[in-house]
Amino acid sequence: MHKLPELPYAYDALGKYLSKNIMELHHAQHHRLYVEKLNAALADHPELLAMPVADLVRSYQSVPEAVKPAVRNLAGGHYNHSLFWQWMSPDGGGEPSGPLMDGLVARYGSFQAFVDAYTEKSLGVFGSGWSWLMPDLSIETSPNQDTPVAEGRPEPILGLDVWEHAYYVDFTYKRADYVKAWWNVANWQHAQERYESDTM
Secondary structure, three states, rough: OOOOOOOOOOOOOOOOOOOOOHHHHHHHHHHHHHHHHHHOOOOHHHHOOOOHHHHHOOOOHHOHHHHHHHHHHHOOOHHHHEEEEEEEHHOOOOOOOHHHHHHHHHHHOOOOHHHHHHHHHHOOOOOOOEEEEEEOEEEEEEOOOOOOOHHHHOOOOEEEOOHHHOOOOOOOHHHHHHHHHHHOOEHHHHHHHHHHHHHO
């Protein structure tokens, strides 16, 4: 059975930027429902229930047709959110360092230029979706709970949930305010570790 992961911090730990209410709703309700509905959808496929969610999402093209929508949407939601919690930290914000910082500056000209480009992509997602920083430091977006991994591509090193459920309680419809706040909790240490493990 797939399980809801625990947050690596308390619900109120990001409270200066993301409230306890939104974090609890996002994790304990939205993410939990993805997991529960995924388990129900895969009840007749114990081999899929036993797979780590990352492997399940990577296997999207080869799973039975009857469960492809569940794997795409529910496993995708479970997988994306499991990563998302790690991409935030009470000690986040600021700037990366080392090879990741060097790479971002080389590609975008400055760290602020990268932030501006990533913000623009995030605000440009129509409806619900995600924005990603890929290991080659390109910026991509995907709709709904789609993920590059389901296409056989590398795992992002950083990602932002731009579904309204991620921010509406705190920011109503103002996605730009949410994205601006999120930069203050972005977990660059975790992103650096992912980047270095992929490139070094």
